[in-house]
Amino acid sequence: MTTSESKIIKTIEADEGTTKIYESGLLESFINEGAYIDVPYLLEGKKLLDELGSDRKFYVLSESSGFYRISKEARELSASKEYSAHIAAVAVITKHISIKLVFDLYLKIDKPAVPTKAFTDREAGLKWLDERMSK
Numbered sequence: 779m780t781t782s783e784s785k786i787i788k789t790i791e792a793d794e795g796t797t798k799i800y801e802s803g804l805l806e807s808f809i810n811e812g813a814y815i816d817v818p819y820l821l822e823g824k825k826l827l828d829e830l831g832s833d834r835k836f837y838v839l840s841e842s843s844g845f846y847r848i849s850k851e852a853r854e855l856s857a858s859k860e861y862s863a864h865i866a867a868v869a870v871i872t873k874h875i876s877i878k879l880v881f882d883l884y885l886k887i888d889k890p891a892v893p894t895k896a897f898t899d900r901e902a903g904l905k906w907l908d909e910r911m912s913k
Contacts, residue, residue: 790826794819795842799826803866803911805836811844816852820861827864835866837907841900842872857888867910868894869903 784802795809807823809815827836848856855861868890872878881896893910897903 788826788830790823792819792822794846797823797826799830799836803834803836804907805838807838807840809840809842809846811842811846813842813846815846815848817849817855820852820855824861824864830864832864834864836864837866837911838868839900839903839907840868840870842877845874845877853884853888857884857890859891862891865892867892867907869907870894870896871898871900871903872896873898 784800784804786798787801788797788799790797793810794813794815795807797808798806800806805827827834870881872881875898878896878898884890885894885896895903895906897906
């Protein structure tokens with residue numbers, strides 16, 4: 779699966795970053811450096827997925843150009859079953875080992891409701907999502 783294989787059906791720009799949703803079910807989320815992720819930002823994204831179809835599942839590829847912050851409430855919400863109703867899997871891409879370590883801690887503490895994994899290589903993350911999409 780590559781983004782060029784599927785048509786973009788929706789692009790959302792916000793102060794926190796840019797999200798692109800593809801016909802294939804891939805959802806690319808690019809978080810801007812220095813962004814602060816809080817509950818309202820996440821709920822806006824969930825509302826959009828609800829509008830795109832209650833029976834659809836999306837495969838999230840989340841990247842950032844650098845460091846950003848996420849509130850405790852947003853972190854807990856993002857791991858919940860209710861929030862993840864339209865999400866099948868999440869691959870987080872980071873080049874920063876410190877972000878990967880914090881993310882690995884998130885996986886242990888908040889235990890996301892859907893398969894979630896951190897990668898340092900974008901292609902490896904896309905391959906992992908593609909494997910889940912093919913099931």
